[in-house]
Amino acid sequence: MVTSLVISTILAVYGTVYNKKTKNMPGMVIGGAFTLGLGCIALLAVYDFIFGVDSILPYVPW
Secondary structure (H helix, E strand, O other): OHHHHHHHHHHHHHHHHHHHHOOOHHHHHHHHHHHHHHHHHHHHHHHHHHOOHHHOOOOOOO
16 A cells, blocks of 8 residues: 555656646646645655554554
C-alpha cells in the first residue's frame, strides 16, 4: 500500500510540473491541490510504516 501511494505521489508531482511547464493554470491548481493532499497522506503512511502511529501519541488509552 505504501509503495502504491509513493508511486501515485511521484506521478502527481510529475503531472503538476508538466501542467506548469505547458502553462495550463487550471490543471496546475487542481493537480497541485491533489498532489498536496496525496503527498500528506503518503508521508503519514511512510511514517506509520517506519515508526508506527503509536509513537505520535504514546499515552492515548486506545
